[in-house]
Amino acid sequence: MDVIAIGMIQALVTAMGIWFLQQSLSKREKAAQRREQEREEMEYKLLTAVNASIALGEATAKAVQRIPDAHCNGDMTEALCYTTTVKHDLKNFLHRKAVEKIV
Structure with a gap:
């Protein structure tokens, strides 16, 4: 009878340990997801x-x-051309990344 009781206690302790580990991992996963969402929002902003x-x-x-x-002078014209080029490069990069995400 004592062996059965000890086995049940061990099973109970093991089950509680596994439950605690699952809860801990779940909290870490939720925190990681929240950080990822915040990072994405920051990048968007x-x-x-x-x-x-x-x-x-x-x-x-x-x-x-x-x-x-x-x-x-020519500096203003060059800066405006450079800005337009950078803007289009950024837009094209974002379009490529969007297509990669979809496909």
Whole structure:
């Protein structure tokens, strides 16, 4: 009888240990998922901020170029061309990544 009781106690302790381990792993997995979602949201917001900065820079450069007394040199034109190129490169990169995710 004592052997059966000891076996039952061992089984109970083992089951409780496994349950505790599962709970611990579940909490870690939920925390990892939450961190991943926060990282994705941060990257999205950073990308949005970059796009807004590019749009503001383009609008400012175009507005300054229209002012007759501004005396824009070639640097403004080059910067505007570079910004447009970077904007299109970023858009193309994001489109490629979107297609990779879909396929």
